[in-house]
Structure formats: structure tokens, C-alpha cells
Amino acid sequence: MQTSDWLQTLFEELKRRRVIRVATLYVIAFWPIIQIVDILSPTLNLPDSIIRYLVFAFIGGFPVMLILAWIFDVDRGGIHITPKEARTGEESRLIGGSNELLIVGVLLLLVVGLFIVQSRMDEESIEVVAAPENNIHxxxxxxxxxxxxxxxxxxxxxxxxxxxxxxxxxxxxxxxxxxxxxxxxxxxxxxxxxxxxxxxxxxxxxxxxxxxxxxxxxxxxxxxxxxxxxxxxxxxxxxxxxxxxxxxxxxxxxxxxxxxxxxxxxxxxxxxxSRSSASPEAMVANSMGQAELARRTEVSLQDGARFFKKAISIDPNYAEAYAGLAETYALQASYEYESAEEYIPYAQEAVDKALAIDPDSGMGHAVQGLIYIQRHMKQQAAEALERAMELSPSNAMATMWYAQLKEDPGEKLTWHEKAFKLDPRSPVAGFNVASIPLDQGREQQAMEVFAKIVEADPYYPSAYELAARINEQRGRLDEALNQYKRAYDLQPNLGRSASIAELYVDLGDFESSQAWIEKASQKLPKEKTG
Incomplete structure (x- = not known):
């Protein structure tokens, strides 16, 4: 019986001190703010972490608000310590009972309305992703x-x-x-x-x-x-x-x-x-070269060049094989597997032969654009890549390389997304799409693309480098370290070894950091364009 009386007394005291009323107002006033920010964050390019911080603030502020409501009271006379005895009369009210109910009702309607809007936006987003574009061929x-x-x-x-x-x-x-x-x-x-x-x-x-x-x-x-x-x-x-x-x-x-x-x-x-080659054997060799070219590793690019040379030896007028050979040379220079001073001239020689045989080779013009990028000739690169996309509108690589010429992050992302749409299972296209949102703090969007990349190619090194950067931004340094090491094991890279060394410094392991510094060079790889 005493316990029941104590709970009844506590409840009455919470009501007298307006603690329950404050808690209700706090929830229905703060929650719409979170919903509004969640709805507007894609438009305003806000980082994913902003919602997380707002939720933490909401949860952390709740007990503080309850304590303040117990100690202090607010009425028309101002803010003062809540008296031990109840006060009566109009002065004990801040804005009046009926007005308070009106405010609560409006806020509740706002919460419900925002919930409906957000639900409909999510449904529309799902429908857009799921439905193929049947209105075009x-x-x-x-x-x-x-x-x-x-x-x-x-x-x-x-x-x-x-x-x-x-x-x-x-x-x-x-x-x-x-x-x-x-x-x-x-x-x-x-x-x-x-x-x-x-x-x-x-x-x-x-x-x-x-x-x-x-x-x-x-x-x-x-x-x-x-x-x-x-x-x-x-x-x-x-x-x-x-x-x-x-x-x-x-x-x-x-x-x-x-x-x-x-x-x-x-x-x-x-x-x-028209046909690319008159020889089935050359066609087979070219296909094997394309398979190696798609993997983008140092060894695969070397193997790809070997297959393209075989195709050319069988059919010296095989324009597509010359374009493939030029691309392997240009990418080896881009990834710094080989010297650009040595390999870019090789690439230029091969692409010249491709375009001499077939002036309308879309891939030939695309690789010419990549070579111009390597030579820092932006205007010529843009013209070559635009010509490639005109000749071959489905050329995802031309579209992706064209994105590299755009300085505005939004425009660059648009072109990368177009390339990823043309080649949705391409790891390198996916990596480029994920990198820009990650730089803008949208880790969740980048992580979704990472999942697609790994599904398409679980051995693509840059995918794990992407995951490492995401975990690093989230403060999960141990996970980031493991992902960087995974990427390095798949393809040793000076930049990755430097990143591992820096993480060891952040973790306080200076001995391990020094070991990785010895693997790194002061000249780190430049931005990859392939």
C-alpha cells in the first residue's frame, strides 16, 4: 500500500512540476526536426552523419530536459525554481491550457504529415531503382x-x-x-x-x-x-x-x-x-585481351597486351585489337605500373594505327582521349571523347574518362553515374561513382556502391580501399587498417602502404608505421583515370 501511495505522489508531483508535459512537447517538437533534415539532406548534400548526430542529441538531451523541468518552472512571471507547494491562478500558466493543446495538436499533425511524405519518397525511390527503362531501346x-x-x-x-x-x-x-x-x-x-x-x-x-x-x-x-x-x-x-x-x-x-x-x-x-576482323582466331585472341583488360591489375594489363599483339599478328588490319593494345599501354602509365614517358608513346602509336584502319572506331577515339588526359591536353581530350561517345553512345569507358575532365563535383558525379549506368557491373566505374559522395561525407551512399562492386568482383583492390576510407571517416581505425591491407595484398600500391603507415601512427603503433613507411615512396600515385 505504501508503494502505491508513493507512486501516486510521484505522479502528482511530476504533473505539478510539468515534467510530463515538457517530455511530451520535447518529443513532438524535436522529432519533426530530424525528419525534415532527413528529407532535405540529399538535396542539400548533407553528410549521412548529420542524422546520427541529431539522434544522439535527441537521446542525450531528453534526461537533461527532464531534470531541468523538475527543478525550474516557466510561467508568465519568467523562469524560477519550482516551489515546494503548488501555485494556483493565471500566473502559473505560461500560455494557457487551450493554447498548449492547440500547439501539441499542430505538432502531432506535423509529425504525421512528415512521416507520410518520407514514406512516399522512399516508395518512389524504390520504384525508380527497380523498374527498367522500357521507354528506350x-x-x-x-x-x-x-x-x-x-x-x-x-x-x-x-x-x-x-x-x-x-x-x-x-x-x-x-x-x-x-x-x-x-x-x-x-x-x-x-x-x-x-x-x-x-x-x-x-x-x-x-x-x-x-x-x-x-x-x-x-x-x-x-x-x-x-x-x-x-x-x-x-x-x-x-x-x-x-x-x-x-x-x-x-x-x-x-x-x-x-x-x-x-x-x-x-x-x-x-x-x-562491317566486321572487325576477317579471322576467327584473331577474334578469339582479341576477346581474351579484352577479358584481361577489364581486370585492371598490373599482370592482367601485361597479359592483355600480349593477347592483343597476338590478334594483330594474325590480322594486321584489326582496328579493335590496336585500340585494345593502346588502352593497355595508356592504363599502365595511368596506374604508374610503367613509366608514362615510355608507355604513352607506345599507346599513341597503337591508337594511330587503329584510327588509320577505322577512322570511326569509337574505342580508338576514346583511348586517344585517355592519352590526351595523360598529356594534360584537356581540350583535345574532351574533343576526342565527345567524338567517341558520338560514334559509340554505349561506350562506358569514354563516358567515365570524360567525367575526369569536369571540375565541378556535381557535374563530374553526373557523368560517372552515367558511365556506371552503362556498365553497372564495372568495378572501376562503381569506384568512381562512390568516391565523390564519400568525399562529401555521404558514407552510406558510398557503402551501397561498395557492396555492388564486391559482388561484381570480390578481387578488385580499390573496392577495399574504398571501404577503408569509409571506416576511417567513421572512426573505425582497426577495420580501416584491415581493409587497406586487403587492398594492398591484392595489388601492392605506394599510396596504400602510406595510408597503412598513417593509420598505425593514429593507433600509436610507431614501430609498425615505420615498417610500412619503408615500403612507401615520397612520390605517391596520381589520380587514376581508368
Missing amino acids: SIGVLPFDSFSEVEQDQMFADGLTEELLTVLSRVKELRVAARTSSFAYRGVSKNVVEIGKELDVAFTLEGSVRRNDINDTIRVTAQLIETVKGSHLWSKTYDREYTDIFQIQDDIAASVVGELEITLLGKDLQKIQ
Whole structure:
């Protein structure tokens, strides 16, 4: 009974001292502020941490407000210590009972309204991400399967896929998912609807290749699938001699364009009927070079150059192989794997040959733009990259390199996002998209892109460097240290060793820091453009 009386007395005292009223007003007044900041933070480019700080302030300020409400009272006479006995009359009120109820009612309506607005914004955001852009012509060319266990036959199937990507990307009215994203689905057990959403394409082209070594014939089956419902729009089987593979390629490309009701005239029609090489063996070597080029490591770029040289030795008029060779040289200089003074001239020589053979090579002009960037010739770089995007609108690399020329962070991010849209499974495109929000303090947005990068390529070193920077900004130095080491193990880099050394200093481990300093150089790698 005594406990019940004590609780009743405490409750009455809390009411008399207006503690309950203050707590209610505190919650319904502070919470809309958090909701408003959360809604406006993307527009104002506020860092993700601002919401976290506001929540901490809300929680930390609550007990302080209760204590102040118990000790002090506010009425029309001002602020004073709450008397031991209750005061009556009009002077004990600050603004009047009915007015207080009105204020509470308005604030509650504001909280409910903001909650509804925020919920609708989240739903719209989800819908935008999930729905493919069916209002434009867009396609993903998935790797063709080989029914042979011979590695050379699989390489041939990859070469056919590569050539189809190249041909279809020349069609200005057709957006084609880039090679990196397309080949990321080799051996992946996902249905066409899922792949369509991830690539943000309305159609996929897939097929198979079966080669008969006895009579040197080949059977190619291709099918065009609509990604919203997964329905087949077109399918055809070609039985030809091995040397007729390029005619098959032209027929498939023409059928896809026709099925999508794209009308081609003049030069556009010639583009899908032209072929990069007259040799299937050169096509295979070029495809292997492209696979190595996409990995962007020091060893893979060296291997890529070797395959491109092999393709050129088989077919000296192979423009795409020359462009690929030029790109490997330019990227080795960009990543400082090799001397720029030595390798940029090599790149220029190769791209000159590519453009001499095919003046309308989109990749040739793109690599020329990259070379100009390395030579700090911004105007010439912009012109070359704009020409590349005009010739090949689906060229994600040209778009990404063009972003490097933009000084305004917002404009640069827009172009990087466009490149990532063209190649959503590209680790390097994703890394560039995540870096700018991270520099602006939007760690959560950067972390979402990091998850996509690792899913596409768990061995991409810069992805872990990105995660390290995120954890470093959040004050998780031990996790940041492990991520930097993971990136360094995948690809030793002077900048990463310097970052590890700095983190050890922050952690107070000067002996370990000195060991990593010995691995670093005063000249750190410059910003990567590839």
C-alpha cells in the first residue's frame, strides 16, 4: 500500500512540476526536426552523419530536459525554481491550457504529415531503382555458352559475344550494357527478369555455340528475350561453316535491330554489316585481351597486351585489337605500373594505327582521349571523347574518362553515374561513382556502391580501399587498417602502404608505421583515370 501511495505522489508531483508535459512537447517538437533534415539532406548534400548526430542529441538531451523541468518552472512571471507547494491562478500558466493543446495538436499533425511524405519518397525511390527503362531501346548481350569442354571453343563463344557487343554498340538508338557487366553473368544462376533489373535493360540477347571439328562446321543459336516478363521475342539457329562466323554475326545483329523496330539507313546500316576482323582466331585472341583488360591489375594489363599483339599478328588490319593494345599501354602509365614517358608513346602509336584502319572506331577515339588526359591536353581530350561517345553512345569507358575532365563535383558525379549506368557491373566505374559522395561525407551512399562492386568482383583492390576510407571517416581505425591491407595484398600500391603507415601512427603503433613507411615512396600515385 505504501508503494502505491508513493507512486501516486510521484505522479502528482511530476504533473505539478510539468515534467510530463515538457517530455511530451520535447518529443513532438524535436522529432519533426530530424525528419525534415532527413528529407532535405540529399538535396542539400548533407553528410549521412548529420542524422546520427541529431539522434544522439535527441537521446542525450531528453534526461537533461527532464531534470531541468523538475527543478525550474516557466510561467508568465519568467523562469524560477519550482516551489515546494503548488501555485494556483493565471500566473502559473505560461500560455494557457487551450493554447498548449492547440500547439501539441499542430505538432502531432506535423509529425504525421512528415512521416507520410518520407514514406512516399522512399516508395518512389524504390520504384525508380527497380523498374527498367522500357521507354528506350536497351539490351544486354550475355555470354554465349559453348557446348564443348575445350577452352578454345569457349574462347570462340566469348569472341562472338564480344563482336556482337561491338557491332550493336554502334547503333545510336540502342543502349547496350558494357562488356564488363555482360560477362559478369557467366555461370550465374539468375533468371532474365533479375538480370534485366540489374543491368537496367529491356531486352537480353543470349545463345549458344556448338562446333564440329570433324567437318569444321558450327551451329549458333541466338534468342532475344524481353526482361519484364521473361518472354522470348525471337529465336534462330544458324548452321554454317566455321569461316562463316562473321556472316552469322551480321545476321544476328540485323535480326535484333529489326525485332526492336530500329530503322537504320546509310552509314548506320553499314556499321552493323562491317566486321572487325576477317579471322576467327584473331577474334578469339582479341576477346581474351579484352577479358584481361577489364581486370585492371598490373599482370592482367601485361597479359592483355600480349593477347592483343597476338590478334594483330594474325590480322594486321584489326582496328579493335590496336585500340585494345593502346588502352593497355595508356592504363599502365595511368596506374604508374610503367613509366608514362615510355608507355604513352607506345599507346599513341597503337591508337594511330587503329584510327588509320577505322577512322570511326569509337574505342580508338576514346583511348586517344585517355592519352590526351595523360598529356594534360584537356581540350583535345574532351574533343576526342565527345567524338567517341558520338560514334559509340554505349561506350562506358569514354563516358567515365570524360567525367575526369569536369571540375565541378556535381557535374563530374553526373557523368560517372552515367558511365556506371552503362556498365553497372564495372568495378572501376562503381569506384568512381562512390568516391565523390564519400568525399562529401555521404558514407552510406558510398557503402551501397561498395557492396555492388564486391559482388561484381570480390578481387578488385580499390573496392577495399574504398571501404577503408569509409571506416576511417567513421572512426573505425582497426577495420580501416584491415581493409587497406586487403587492398594492398591484392595489388601492392605506394599510396596504400602510406595510408597503412598513417593509420598505425593514429593507433600509436610507431614501430609498425615505420615498417610500412619503408615500403612507401615520397612520390605517391596520381589520380587514376581508368
